[in-house]
Amino acid sequence: MKIVTLPRLMLVLAIVLAAIYLFPLYWMYVTSLKGQSEIFANPPTFWPRDPDFSIFPETWERRHVGMFLGNSLVIGTGVTALTVLLGTGCAYVLARYRSAWIDVGLFTILMLQVLPASVMITPLYVGFNQLGLLNYPRTAVVLAASAKAIPFYIVLVRATFMNVPRELEEAALVDGNSRWGAFFFVVLPLARNGVLVLAILTFMQAFGEYIYSKSIITTQAYQPASVGLSGFLGPNSTDWNGIMAYAAMYVTPIVAIFVILQRRIVAGLTSGALK
Amino acid sequence: MKLFKLGLMAGMALSVIGVGAPALAEDVTITVWSIDGAQSVGPSDTFSKEFDEMDNGIKIDYRAMQFDEIVNETMRAFATGNAPDIVSLDNPDFALFSSRGAFLDITDMAAKSDVINADAYFEGPLNSVMWDGKLYGVGKYTDTIGIFYNKDMFAEAGIENPPKTWAEFEEYARKLVKPEDNVYGATISARGNEEGTFQFLPVIQMSGGSYKDVNTEGAREWLSMVKGMIDDGIMSRDVLSLGQWDSTGVFNSGNAAMAISGPWEIDRMVDDADFDWGVTLLPTFKEGDPRSSALGGYNLGILSTTKHPEEAFKTLEYFVSQDDRLFPEFGYLPTRGDVELTLSGIEKKDAALKIFQEQLKYAQPRGPHPEWQKISKALYDAEQAALTGQMTPDQALSQAQTTIDGIVK
Amino acid sequence: MRRILSSVRDGVGFDILLVSLTMIFLFALAGMPLVYNVMMSFQEVDMFNLGTFWRPFVGLENYQAVLSQPEFGLVMKNTAFFVFGSIAGQFSLGFLLAIFFMAKFPFASTIRGVFLVSWVMPGLVVGALWGWILAGDFGVLNAILKSLGIIDSTLFWKSDPSLSIWAVTMANIWLGLAFNMMLLSVGLAAIPRDVYEAAELDGANAFQRFTSITVPMMRATIGAVLALGLIYTLQQFDLFPAITEGGPANSSSVAQYWAWQRSFVLFDFAKGATISMMMLIFVFIASVVYVASTRHEVRE
Numbered sequence: 015m016k017i018v019t020l021p022r023l024m025l026v027l028a029i030v031l032a033a034i035y036l037f038p039l040y041w042m043y044v045t046s047l048k049g050q051s052e053i054f055a056n057p058p059t060f061w062p063r064d065p066d067f068s069i070f071p072e073t074w075e076r077r078h079v080g081m082f083l084g085n086s087l088v089i090g091t092g093v094t095a096l097t098v099l100l101g102t103g104c105a106y107v108l109a110r111y112r113s114a115w116i117d118v119g120l121f122t123i124l125m126l127q128v129l130p131a132s133v134m135i136t137p138l139y140v141g142f143n144q145l146g147l148l149n150y151p152r153t154a155v156v157l158a159a160s161a162k163a164i165p166f167y168i169v170l171v172r173a174t175f176m177n178v179p180r181e182l183e184e185a186a187l188v189d190g191n192s193r194w195g196a197f198f199f200v201v202l203p204l205a206r207n208g209v210l211v212l213a214i215l216t217f218m219q220a221f222g223e224y225i226y227s228k229s230i231i232t233t234q235a236y237q238p239a240s241v242g243l244s245g246f247l248g249p250n251s252t253d254w255n256g257i258m259a260y261a262a263m264y265v266t267p268i269v270a271i272f273v274i275l276q277r278r279i280v281a282g283l284t285s286g287a288l289k
Numbered sequence: 290m291k292l293f294k295l296g297l298m299a300g301m302a303l304s305v306i307g308v309g310a311p312a313l314a315e316d317v318t319i320t321v322w323s324i325d326g327a328q329s330v331g332p333s334d335t336f337s338k339e340f341d342e343m344d345n346g347i348k349i350d351y352r353a354m355q356f357d358e359i360v361n362e363t364m365r366a367f368a369t370g371n372a373p374d375i376v377s378l379d380n381p382d383f384a385l386f387s388s389r390g391a392f393l394d395i396t397d398m399a400a401k402s403d404v405i406n407a408d409a410y411f412e413g414p415l416n417s418v419m420w421d422g423k424l425y426g427v428g429k430y431t432d433t434i435g436i437f438y439n440k441d442m443f444a445e446a447g448i449e450n451p452p453k454t455w456a457e458f459e460e461y462a463r464k465l466v467k468p469e470d471n472v473y474g475a476t477i478s479a480r481g482n483e484e485g486t487f488q489f490l491p492v493i494q495m496s497g498g499s500y501k502d503v504n505t506e507g508a509r510e511w512l513s514m515v516k517g518m519i520d521d522g523i524m525s526r527d528v529l530s531l532g533q534w535d536s537t538g539v540f541n542s543g544n545a546a547m548a549i550s551g552p553w554e555i556d557r558m559v560d561d562a563d564f565d566w567g568v569t570l571l572p573t574f575k576e577g578d579p580r581s582s583a584l585g586g587y588n589l590g591i592l593s594t595t596k597h598p599e600e601a602f603k604t605l606e607y608f609v610s611q612d613d614r615l616f617p618e619f620g621y622l623p624t625r626g627d628v629e630l631t632l633s634g635i636e637k638k639d640a641a642l643k644i645f646q647e648q649l650k651y652a653q654p655r656g657p658h659p660e661w662q663k664i665s666k667a668l669y670d671a672e673q674a675a676l677t678g679q680m681t682p683d684q685a686l687s688q689a690q691t692t693i694d695g696i697v698k
Numbered sequence: 699m700r701r702i703l704s705s706v707r708d709g710v711g712f713d714i715l716l717v718s719l720t721m722i723f724l725f726a727l728a729g730m731p732l733v734y735n736v737m738m739s740f741q742e743v744d745m746f747n748l749g750t751f752w753r754p755f756v757g758l759e760n761y762q763a764v765l766s767q768p769e770f771g772l773v774m775k776n777t778a779f780f781v782f783g784s785i786a787g788q789f790s791l792g793f794l795l796a797i798f799f800m801a802k803f804p805f806a807s808t809i810r811g812v813f814l815v816s817w818v819m820p821g822l823v824v825g826a827l828w829g830w831i832l833a834g835d836f837g838v839l840n841a842i843l844k845s846l847g848i849i850d851s852t853l854f855w856k857s858d859p860s861l862s863i864w865a866v867t868m869a870n871i872w873l874g875l876a877f878n879m880m881l882l883s884v885g886l887a888a889i890p891r892d893v894y895e896a897a898e899l900d901g902a903n904a905f906q907r908f909t910s911i912t913v914p915m916m917r918a919t920i921g922a923v924l925a926l927g928l929i930y931t932l933q934q935f936d937l938f939p940a941i942t943e944g945g946p947a948n949s950s951s952v953a954q955y956w957a958w959q960r961s962f963v964l965f966d967f968a969k970g971a972t973i974s975m976m977m978l979i980f981v982f983i984a985s986v987v988y989v990a991s992t993r994h995e996v997r998e
Contacts, residue, residue, distance in 0.1 A: 049561065050538070050541075050557060050560070050561055051538050051541035051542045051557070051561040051562075052542065053538070054535065054538035054539045054541065054542045054544065055542045055544070057471065136365065139365055139369070140365075140368070140369055143369040143370075143371065148371075228355070228358065229358070229361075229362065229365070232352060234353070244355050245327045245328055245353075245355070246328060247328065247355070247356070247357070248324075248327075248328040248329070248356060249324065249356040249379065250432075250533065250534055250551070250553040250585075251328075251534045251553055251557070252532075252534055252535070253328065
C-alpha cells in the first residue's frame with residue numbers, strides 16, 4: 015500500500031515546491047494587471063481589484079517590444095554561435111589531457127572572469143571605440159558577451175567530454191581517422207546532447223544581456239529587450255505596472271520555449287551514464 | 290558636339306541653382322542627449338523634433354538616455370571624442386563638467402542674446418549652471434518638495450490646518466496614525482541615494498547649515514525626531530529604502546496621512562487618490578524662520594568639444610524660448626521667474642502648483658560642487674546611520690562632516 | 699609547411715589550434731580589460747583621461763584610500779556573508795532538490811525542468827520582482843508570513859540593517875538554485891544504479907549510501923559547482939540596485955556593488971578599479987579549488 019501512494023505523495027510535494035519557487039513569476043503577472051497605486055496597498059492584493067489587460071497591447075506598441083525582442087534574438091544567436099564555435103574545441107582539448115598545461119589553461123580561463131561586466135564595460139567601450147566597432151554595436155556586444163559566456167561554457171562542456179569513453183576515440187584513430195576526423199565524427203556526436211543543452215542555456219543567458227548592450231548600443235533601433243526594460247525607470251517616477259507587463263511579455267516566450275524544450279534539456283544533461 | 294553643349298548648359302544651370310540657393314548648403318547636425326523620451330515624452334525631445342523640422346540649416350540628432358546612465362555615457366563619450374553637442378543633466382551633476390571646462394562658456398553669447406537673459410532665472414537654478422562667475426548652461430526645468438496631506442484624514446482627526454513647523458508635523462502625524470488600518474502618520478524618503486539627500490539637505494540648510502557645514506543642532510533634532518517616529522511606527526521603516534515616487538504611492542493608496550514629495554506626483558495623484566488632498570510648504574523649525582527646500586530639475590549645457598558652437602547656442606535659444614510651454618504640456622516648472630504659468634483648470638493641480646511656485650523662491654541648490662555625489666553619499670549615509678540607530682545623530686553627522694571636509698578641502 | 703598542416707589536422711597542432719584560438723579571443727576581450735583595470739588602480743583617473751592608457755601614477759594611494767574608507771570593513775563582512783550564505787543555501791537546497799527529483803514519480807522530470815525558469819529570467823526583472831516581494835508594508839512576503847502566523851509584526855527586509863543582507867541573499871539563493879540543482883542532477887545521474895543496489899544488498903542504509911557513494915563519486919561535480927558558484931556569486935550585481943542599493947547605510951553593500959557605486963555613481967573610477975582588484979583574491983581561490991577538484995578526474 016505504502017509503495018503505491020508514495021509516488022503520488024511525492025508528486026504533490028513536487029508541485030507544491032514548484033509553486034513556491036514560481037511564486038515570484040505569478041507576482042509579476044499579477045502586478046502588471048493592477049492599478050498604479052494599488053500596488054502600494056497594504057495589505058497587498060493577491061488578485062487585482064480591476065484587472066486591466068489592455069496594458070499588454072499598449073505596452074507592446076508604445077515600447078516597441080517586437081523590435082526589441084528581435085534584437086535580443088540577434089544578440090542571443092550571435093553569442094551562442096560564437097561561444098559554441100570557440101568553446102567546444104577548447105573544452106575537448108582540455109578534457110583530453112591531464113597535465114600542468116591543462117591546469118594552467120583552466121585556471122587562466124576562470125581567472126579571466128574576475129571582473130563583473132559592470133567594470134569591464136569602460137575598457138571595452140574604449141577599445142571598441144578605437145577599433146571603430148562602435149559603428150557595429152550589436153557585433154560589439156556579441157563579442158563582449160561571448161567573452162563572458164565562453165569560460166563557463168568550456169568548464170561545463172568539458173565535463174560532457176569527460177564522459178566520452180577514451181577507447182571509442184582510440185578506436186577511431188586506429189581505424190585511420192585523423193585527429194580532426196575522430197573529433198568531428200566520433201567524439202562530438204557522442205557529446206552532442208551536452209553541447210546542445212549548454213548551447214540552449216547560453217542562448218537564454220545571452221538573450222537577457224544587459225550591461226554591455228546598455229552602453230554600447232546607442233540607437234534605439236538596435237537595442238535588445240533588456241535595455242528597453244530600463245526605459246521604464248525615470249528620475250522621479252517609475253511605471254511599475256508597465257515594467258511588469260513588459261517583463262511578462264519578455265519572459266513568457268523564453269519560458270514557453272523552455273518548457274517545451276526542457277524534456278530534451280534535462281534528458282540531455284542526465285544521460286551522462288553512457289556506460 | 291551636341292553632347293558638349295548639353296553638358297555645358299547643364300553645368301551652367303546647376304551652378305546657377307547652386308549660387309541661388311544657399312539653403313542647400315551643408316546642414317549642420319547638432320546632437321542632443323537628454324532623458325526625455327526614454328520613459329515618457331518631455332520637452333527636450335519634443336522641442337528637438339520641432340527645431341529639426343524647421344528650415345534653418347540645423348538638423349537635430351536626438352538620443353534619449355537612461356537617467357542613471359546619462360552622466361557616465363557623456364563622460365565616456367567625452368573621453369573617447371564622441372561627445373554630443375548638447376546634453377541635459379541633473380543640476381547637481383552640472384558642476385562636474387562645468388568646473389573642468391567640459392561645458393562651453395556661454396557668458397558672452399548669452400549677454401548678446403535676445404532670448405536668453407541670465408537675470409530672469411531663479412537664484413537656485415542659476416547658481417547650478419554657473420561656475421567661477423561664468424555661465425555654462427541654462428536651466429531646463431525645476432522642481433522642489435512640499436508636504437502633500439490628506440484633507441479627509443485631517444478633518445476626521447479634527448486638525449484644521451496643515452503643519453507649519455516640524456514640531457506640528459510630528460504632533461499631527463502622531464494623531465493621524467492608525468496602525469489597525471495600516472495608516473502611517475507620514476511618509477518621506479530617506480533612501481540611500483540622491484533622493485535621501487534631496488529631502489535631507491533642506492533640513493540642514495534651514496537650520497543654518499549648508500552642504501559644507503552639516504552638523505547643526507536643527508539637523509540633529511530632526512534626525513532624532515524622525516527616528517522616534519520610525520521606532521514608534523508613525524512612519525514606516527521602509528522610508529529608508531523607498532524613493533519618493535513609491536513612498537507617495539503609499540500616500541495615494543490611503544496608507545499614509547502626509548507625504549513629502551514634489552510636483553511630479555500631481556498627475557498620478559489626481560488620477561489615483563480617492564480622497565481630498567492639498568499641498569503645503571515645507572515646515573520650518575520655528576514659525577517665521579527662513580525657509581529652505583530642495584532644488585530639483587535639469588539643466589542644459591553645450592559641450593566644449595562641439596564643432597558648431599553657434600548652431601548649438603541657437604538650439605539652446607529655441608529651447609529656452611519655449612519655456613512657457615513647459616507647464617501646460619509637460620507639467621514642469623520653468624526655472625525662470627518671468628514666465629506666466631497657464632492654469633490647467635483642474636482645481637487640485639492648480640492649487641498645488643501655486644504652493645510649489647511659492648516654495649521655489651526658497652529652494653537652494655545641492656552644491657554646486659564637482660564632486661557632489663561623494664558629498665551626497667556622506668549625507669545619506671549619515672542620515673541612514675542615524676535613523677537606523679547605528680550611530681547617534683551627532684556621531685553620524687560628525688563623520689559626514691569629516692568626509693566632506695576631505696572632499697571640499 | 700606540410701608538416702605543420704598535417705600536424706594541425708592530425709597531431710599536436712590540432713590541439714594547440716583549438717585552444718589558442720579561444721585563448722586569444724579571451725585574452726583580447728577579457729584579459730585586456732583586466733589589465734586596464736589593474737593599471738587604473740594605480741593611477742589617478744577622471745573623465746578627461748578615461749579614454750587613454752597612460753595616466754598619472756599614484757602608487758598605492760588608491761589602495762590606501764579604499765582601506766581607510768569607513769565602510770570598508772562592513773562591505774567586506776557583507777561580501778563574505780553574502781557569498782557563503784548564497785553558496786550554502788543554493789548548494790544545500792539544490793542538492794536536496796536534485797536528490798528529491800531523482801526519485802521515480804510521475805512528471806518528475808517535467809516539474810524539475812520548471813525550476814530552471816529562474817535561470818532564464820534577466821537579472822533586472824528578478825531584482826525588481828524581489829524588490830516588490832520584500833517590501834515592508836506592501837510586500838507579499840510579509841503578507842504571507844503574517845497570514846501563516848510565522849511573524850506578527852512587519853519585517854522590514856529592505857530597510858532594517860540587520861535584515862537587508864538576508865534579503866539580497868534570499869533573492870540570490872532563489873536565483874542560483876536552478877543552476878546548482880541542474881549541475882548536481884547531472885552529477886547524480888552519472889552514478890550507475892548498480893553501485894547503489896550493491897551497497898543496499900550489503901546492508902548500507904540511505905545515509906551511509908549517501909556519504910560513502912554519492913559524495914565521493916560526485917567530488918568533481920561538487921568542486922565545479924562550488925567554484926563556479928563562487929565566481930557567479932561574486933559577479934552577481936543586478937539584484938543589489940534593484941532591492942536595497944547597498945543600504946541602509948551600506949549594511950547590504952558588497953564588494954562588487956561598492957566597486958560599481960564608486961565608479962559609476964560617485965565617478966571615482968580609480969577606487970572602483972581598486973576594489974575590483976581586491977576581489978581578485980576570491981576568484982583566485984575559487985579557480986584553484988576548481989582546478990584542484992578536476993585533478994581526480996580521469997577520462998577512461
